[in-house]
Amino acid sequence: MTADCRLYIITPPRIDDLAAFGRSLAHAMDAGDVAALQIRLKDQPDEIxxxxxxxxxxIAQARGAAVILNDRPDLAARLGCDGVHVGQSDVSYAEARRIMGPDAMIGVTCHDSLHLAMEAAEAGADYVAFGAFYPTTTKDAPTRADPEILTGWQSHVETPCVAIGGITAANAAPLAAAGADFLAVSAGIWAHPQGPAAAVKALNAAIAEGLAQRR
Structure with a gap:
């Protein structure tokens, strides 16, 4: 088990004002530690x-965060992203790796399945993602994962694990305590009543609380 857990920001599914969102993102990332940004714009045209x-x-790379594109290794490679995240119904890990090359970061959705996660890890995935841990309106979540899956994973496998699904500052600490290496958060940041910067600050505080329990 690693001694760390970091925040992994996911964009909203739609960005209507890109310039304004960029300013909001910069403000949020300046408010606390962020390891990665996933650009997740489902069913949007390539040009968008x-x-x-x-x-x-x-904006993200200037603040030391990796930039991961959701679903599309072809676009991620063409646009120079640091990596890609693929789901079980997207291209395979092997195909994503072929397209992205040996140095790209590739993460794989594994729902609530240790079996899927083990397959991805053995294939060479840079991280596996478990979820959803809590109810979420950001995407259709076919499975509900239990925090114990994080603890079990960490006790046997070195590949980092990401917890995703309905995570907010109010419920993040138990997932950090259970063994998540990263907490992937979307609505918990962009819909926070005090704004995204306050959310990042509060999420980092919750992560610190969970890590204190883990140790």
């Missing part, structure tokens, strides 16, 4: 995704 990467990638 490319425009988002063009604006958001420099």
């Amino acid at each position: 995704i490319a425009a988002a990467v063009d604006v958001l990638m420099p």
Whole structure:
């Protein structure tokens, strides 16, 4: 088990004002530690995704965060993203690796399945993602994962694990305590009543609380 857990930000599914969102993202990332930004614009045209990467990638990378594109290794490679995240119904890990090359970061959705996670880890995935841990409106979540899956994973496998699904500052600490290496959060940041920067600050505090329990 690693001694750390870090925040992994996911964009909203739609960004109507890209310039304004970029300013909001920068403000949020300046409020606390963020390991990665996933640009997740489902069912958007390629040109919309490319425009988002063009604006958001420099903001994230300037703050030391990796930029991961959801679903599309072809676009991720073309646009120069640091990596790609693929689901079970997207291209395979092997195909994503072929497209992205040996140095890219590739994460794989594994729902609530240790079996799927083990397959991904053995294939070479850089991280596996378990969830959803809590009810979420950001995406259709076919499975509900239990925090014990994080503890069990960490006791046997070195590949990092990401917890995702309905995570907020109010419920993040138990997942950090259970063994998550990263907490992936979308609505818990962008819908926070005090704004995204306050959410990042509160989530980092919750992570610190969970890590204190883990130790």
